[in-house]
Amino acid sequence: MSISAIDRLNQIGIALSSETDINRLLDLIVTEARGFSRADAGSLYTLEEDRLFFRIAQNDTLEKKGKGRSRFQPIPIPLDKKSIAGYVALTGEVLHIEDVYTIPEDKPYTFNKSFDQKSGYRTQSMLTIPMKEPEGKVLGVLQLINALDQNGRMVPFADQYHELTLSLASQAAVALRNARLIAYIKGLFEALIKYSAQAIDARSPHTAGHSRRVAAYALIIAREMTKSDEGPFAEVRFSPEDLERLSYAAWLHDIGKIGVPEEILDKKWRLPLGWEQIIENRFLLAAVCACQGKGEEEAVKIRRQFTEDCERILAINTKNFLPDEDREFLESFAGKTFTDPDGRKKPLLTEEELCYLSVPRGNLTGEEYRLMQSHVEHTERIVANIPFTGHLKNVPAIASAHHEMLNGTGYPRGLQDNEICLEARILAMVDIFDALTAMDRPYRKAAPPERACAILKDEASRGRLDPDLVDFFVENCLWERLEDPPN
Numbered sequence: 001m002s003i004s005a006i007d008r009l010n011q012i013g014i015a016l017s018s019e020t021d022i023n024r025l026l027d028l029i030v031t032e033a034r035g036f037s038r039a040d041a042g043s044l045y046t047l048e049e050d051r052l053f054f055r056i057a058q059n060d061t062l063e064k065k066g067k068g069r070s071r072f073q074p075i076p077i078p079l080d081k082k083s084i085a086g087y088v089a090l091t092g093e094v095l096h097i098e099d100v101y102t103i104p105e106d107k108p109y110t111f112n113k114s115f116d117q118k119s120g121y122r123t124q125s126m127l128t129i130p131m132k133e134p135e136g137k138v139l140g141v142l143q144l145i146n147a148l149d150q151n152g153r154m155v156p157f158a159d160q161y162h163e164l165t166l167s168l169a170s171q172a173a174v175a176l177r178n179a180r181l182i183a184y185i186k187g188l189f190e191a192l193i194k195y196s197a198q199a200i201d202a203r204s205p206h207t208a209g210h211s212r213r214v215a216a217y218a219l220i221i222a223r224e225m226t227k228s229d230e231g232p233f234a235e236v237r238f239s240p241e242d243l244e245r246l247s248y249a250a251w252l253h254d255i256g257k258i259g260v261p262e263e264i265l266d267k268k269w270r271l272p273l274g275w276e277q278i279i280e281n282r283f284l285l286a287a288v289c290a291c292q293g294k295g296e297e298e299a300v301k302i303r304r305q306f307t308e309d310c311e312r313i314l315a316i317n318t319k320n321f322l323p324d325e326d327r328e329f330l331e332s333f334a335g336k337t338f339t340d341p342d343g344r345k346k347p348l349l350t351e352e353e354l355c356y357l358s359v360p361r362g363n364l365t366g367e368e369y370r371l372m373q374s375h376v377e378h379t380e381r382i383v384a385n386i387p388f389t390g391h392l393k394n395v396p397a398i399a400s401a402h403h404e405m406l407n408g409t410g411y412p413r414g415l416q417d418n419e420i421c422l423e424a425r426i427l428a429m430v431d432i433f434d435a436l437t438a439m440d441r442p443y444r445k446a447a448p449p450e451r452a453c454a455i456l457k458d459e460a461s462r463g464r465l466d467p468d469l470v471d472f473f474v475e476n477c478l479w480e481r482l483e484d485p486p487n
Contacts, residue, residue: 016175020182021240026056029131029172033142034058036168037127037161040154041145045077045085046176047138052079052089059145062119081108085141088128092138094166095128098156127157129165131173139173190248197251200258204265207254210434213482215250217430218423220481221473222246232468236422241391246423248388249398253427256378256400264371269317270356270363276314279353283310286338286348313349313357322360330358376400376412394421402427407463425466429456429473432465437479449479 016032019025030042041059045052053074081087087109088095097103100111100123116123125147131140144165147157197211222238238246257265263272271279287306291299316326333349340346349357359365364372380400388395401424404410406417410428420428436452447455453474460467473479 016171019175020179022176022179022183023055025175025179027058029142029168029175030056030058033144033165033168033172037144037157037165038148039127039144039146039157040148041121041123043085043143043145044140045089045143046074046140047079047089050079052077052086052141054085059121061146062121082110084109084111084126084128085143088130088141089138092130092132092136094130094162095126096157096162097126097128099124100126122154124154125156127161127165129169131169131176133173133177134170139176142169142172193248193251197255200255203257203262207257207265207438210438211251211254213434213438214253214427214430215247216482217434217479218246218250218426219243220478221426221430221469222423224476224478225472228472231472233472245392245395245398246426248392248395249423250427250430252383252395252399253379253402253431254375255382256375256380258382259378260372260375264364264368267363267368270319270359271317271353272356275353275356276317279313279349280310282346282348283307283313285340286346289338289340316357320362322358327358327360330354373403373411376403380412394423397421398423398427402431404428405464406466409464422469425469429465429469432456432459433473433479 016025016028019028026044026046030044033039034042040061041057043054043058044056045054047053053076055074077083077086079086079089081090084095084097084100087093095109097111101113103109103111111123111126115121123145125145127144127147129142129144130138131142132138142165144157146154147161149155194212198209201207201210201212222243225233225236226238228234228236267273269276283306287303290302290306294302312326312329316322316330319326330349334354336348337345338348355365362369377400380396383396383399386395398421400412401415401420404413404415404420404424405428406420406425408414408416433452433456436447436455437449438446456465456470456474459465460470
């Protein structure tokens with residue numbers, strides 16, 4: 001083996017070891033092997049759980065005819081000695097065949113002519129090498145087809161390439177093993193992230209599936225931006241690594257809700273669960289006490305008034321918005337008391353009850369809302385403790401900025417404009433959209449997509465959401481791409 005060949009092999013080894021995406025790695029293996037062996041075509045098979053899969057096919061002759069490289073789903077083929085690839089996978093031997101159409105009949109393997117017949121290609125010389133780990137385990141088979149001389153004529157593969165190709169196949173096997181290990185660890189990590197997020201969402205039946213949908217919406221938008229060649233996002237291109245970072249941030253954006261009490265996450269009305277019954281019993285008692293010593297006609301009026309007041313209070317409890325007349329009605333109970341059967345004065349409505357009932361909008365008091373908002377800070381702390389590096393290092397910052405608004409009215413930091421990256425702007429918008437359209441929220445009915453889009457546009461007009469992003473989402477009806485919408 002010459003010095004230049006060794007240098008080239010070392011360069012290829014470095015390239016293989018730095019590629020962790022399995023599909024790109026397999027394609028690179030075939031490309032590099034064909035490069036120094038002067039092979040017109042090549043293919044690669046992987047051995048997985050006692051099955052052989054045809055994964056990569058490259059063919060320069062067919063590519064020049066406009067047929068391009070084959071892109072297909074992995075095709076399983078029988079793992080036996082009847083095929084050339086199967087024989088090499090099972091025996092670990094190298095096969096150098098000068099003409100596959102003249103394989104002796106006493107050989108256990110034969111050449112499948114169907115591809116040549118369909119494509120018009122003529123397979124002749126073939127060098128088939130096992131991809132072995134240092135321990136000898138075969139991970140796959142590399143097949144080089146039709147060596148070419150300087151003039152482009154088909155010739156047998158030169159002996160000088162056998163050792164080189166075998167060395168490359170060994171390096172490829174190690175790279176493939178490492179890539180598979182990384183893919184396994186990565187898959188395990190992704191599963192843990194998704195399971196954790198789904199478990200947090202499932203704490204409340206009203207948010208089940210939220211993180212999954214937010215991630216799906218975000219990826220739909222990012223992929224469509226990447227395809228766009230006009231408009232404000234014409235220059236935006238999300239690489240596979242960018243998409244992975246966005247997906248992780250979306251799945252993790254609400255993981256901080258683990259620090260929010262369930263009674264706040266699940267709060268349906270203004271009053272905490274069960275308090276309306278306490279108020280109803282108290283008004284009933286107050287009416288009974290107020291009727292003591294009164295005539296029947298007056299007692300009826302007293303009971304009716306207490307009943308009407310109680311019913312109005314319980315109706316206010318279920319409202320999402322507090323009109324001025326209801327606010328004034330509640331204020332009339334401040335300091336109002338009744339005397340219980342033991343002669344003690346008791347408030348008809350306690351200060352705490354009035355505080356819950358008097359929330360202007362929604363069903364959370366200021367303190368409860370602060371606790372709900374704190375989930376973003378919990379998210380940042382939790383996600384920051386995950387050792388994200390490389391292209392994933394900004395996952396914590398993106399995940400914890402999904403409630404930041406362009407005009408600075410968001411939280412937790414009140415970021416503005418360019419301080420909020422595109423990924424966080426996407427999460428902010430789809431988080432609102434899913435919250436509006438998801439079913440069974442405790443405080444309101446789900447909005448149809450058209451109504452939700454109108455709200456997004458209103459938020460954009462107020463400077464809170466990115467108007468270009470909202471228009472891109474709405475005008476392309478991207479919510480319709482979601483395969484599993486809320487139901």
